[in-house]
Amino acid sequence: MVIMRSTWLSNLKKSLRLRPPSKRMQYGAQYGFTSQAASPAYSHVGNEEEYADMDWDNLGFSLTPTDFMYAMKCTQGNNFTEGKLHPFGTIELSPCSAVLNYGQGIFEGMKAMRREDGRIVLFRPDENALRLQVGAERMCMPSPSVHHFLNAVKLTTLANKRWIPPPGKGTLYMRPMLLGTGSILGVGPAPEYTFLTYASPVGNYFQEGTTALNLYVEAEYDRASPGGTGGIKTISNYGPALKPLIRAKSRGFSDVLYLDSVHGKYIEEVSAGNVFLVKGNTISTPPATGTILPGITRKSIIEIASDLGYQVEERPITINELLRGDEVFGTGTAVVVAPVGSVTYKGERVEYQTGDNSVSKRLLSTYMGIQNGLIEDKKGWVMEIY
Numbered sequence: 001m002v003i004m005r006s007t008w009l010s011n012l013k014k015s016l017r018l019r020p021p022s023k024r025m026q027y028g029a030q031y032g033f034t035s036q037a038a039s040p041a042y043s044h045v046g047n048e049e050e051y052a053d054m055d056w057d058n059l060g061f062s063l064t065p066t067d068f069m070y071a072m073k074c075t076q077g078n079n080f081t082e083g084k085l086h087p088f089g090t091i092e093l094s095p096c097s098a099v100l101n102y103g104q105g106i107f108e109g110m111k112a113m114r115r116e117d118g119r120i121v122l123f124r125p126d127e128n129a130l131r132l133q134v135g136a137e138r139m140c141m142p143s144p145s146v147h148h149f150l151n152a153v154k155l156t157t158l159a160n161k162r163w164i165p166p167p168g169k170g171t172l173y174m175r176p177m178l179l180g181t182g183s184i185l186g187v188g189p190a191p192e193y194t195f196l197t198y199a200s201p202v203g204n205y206f207q208e209g210t211t212a213l214n215l216y217v218e219a220e221y222d223r224a225s226p227g228g229t230g231g232i233k234t235i236s237n238y239g240p241a242l243k244p245l246i247r248a249k250s251r252g253f254s255d256v257l258y259l260d261s262v263h264g265k266y267i268e269e270v271s272a273g274n275v276f277l278v279k280g281n282t283i284s285t286p287p288a289t290g291t292i293l294p295g296i297t298r299k300s301i302i303e304i305a306s307d308l309g310y311q312v313e314e315r316p317i318t319i320n321e322l323l324r325g326d327e328v329f330g331t332g333t334a335v336v337v338a339p340v341g342s343v344t345y346k347g348e349r350v351e352y353q354t355g356d357n358s359v360s361k362r363l364l365s366t367y368m369g370i371q372n373g374l375i376e377d378k379k380g381w382v383m384e385i386y
């Protein structure tokens with residue numbers, strides 16, 4: 001999927017021209033947005049040479065405010081039509097908004113990458129657009145069309161181009177969000193919705209960097225239950241996961257591995273990603289049947305692994321089977337493909353193969369090779385936007 005640079009650049013510039021700098025605050029206020037950005041110059045937009053002033057060698061996974069965010073609004077019963085770029089900043093919300101009172105909100109996570117030849121690419125952004133639609137349906141929210149979603153993420157990427165890390169140093173993480181921003185006192189869907197996308201340059205998700213993770217199997221708290229919202233990216237899936245995560249970290253673990261809430265014996269996922277087991281030539285992962293997130297990295301790794309000749313199975317996996325595996329790894333947009341060095345369950349710690357000859361390393365190299373253009377993108381996963 002190749003988008004002509006000139007078309008996108010001119011769309012972007014048109015979008016920015018709608019708001020002369022002197023009118024920015026006024027314009028933002030009209031839409032309920034106020035700006036914290038001091039005075040972002042628009043002149044850098046489209047300038048291929050310029051990078052933001054950043055320590056690109058030490059990116060972690062924390063927010064670095066960038067220049068612009070994108071927002072569009074729509075009322076219940078209507079469709080999202082067109083939004084605008086705004087200087088990145090705070091948003092104004094009624095204390096009575098549905099997202100604040102009843103958690104009516106979902107989000108996505110996706111990345112833009114800068115290639116060695118200067119091109120900017122997104123990875124399977126249409127999958128994020130479709131997943132957001134599924135989540136919106138579950139949460140009784142109107143959702144942007146795939147076209148409007150893609151337009152928003154492309155504009156956000158290009159407007160923040162100077163924040164896309166140099167090749168190999170990291171990525172521009174994008175956070176599209178769909179929020180019930182209208183006020184509603186009794187339990188019910190919001191009368192008004194905001195679709196918003198902001199961006200931040202990021203490096204490794206885990207403090208461990210690319211070192212193997214040590215997972216703690218959570219036997220007390222559940223992440224999701226059948227019929228619930230574990231299979232969508234609702235904001236309310238993440239708050240309850242903080243307590244087990246903080247507890248696991250305080251005990252020296254990198255992350256939590258959840259078990260199913262019915263039997264307490266099948267593995268589900270980690271706090272911010274899916275989980276895979278390798279045994280011989282077989283790679284298995286729990287089925288995405290409602291209680292785990294249908295990850296886009298998960299889906300891509302399943303295809304890559306099967307193309308590389310592994311037998312790939314989506315099926316229930318007991319914790320006891322996991323403890324007898326050769327390798328374990330996690331996947332996710334933020335975590336990419338993260339090797340697991342150990343899993344601790346009921347006081348028993350089991351270690352796994354990791355390192356340069358591991359299956360997870362091979363999958364990671366192939367996945368990243370497709371993204372950075374070193375491996376041919378036979379499936380049309382990469383969307384070149386600049």
Ligand code: COI
Pocket residue numbers: 108109110238271272273332333334335
């Ligand atoms: C992502 O991988 O993009 C996610 O949304 C996980 C996030 C909770 C850090």
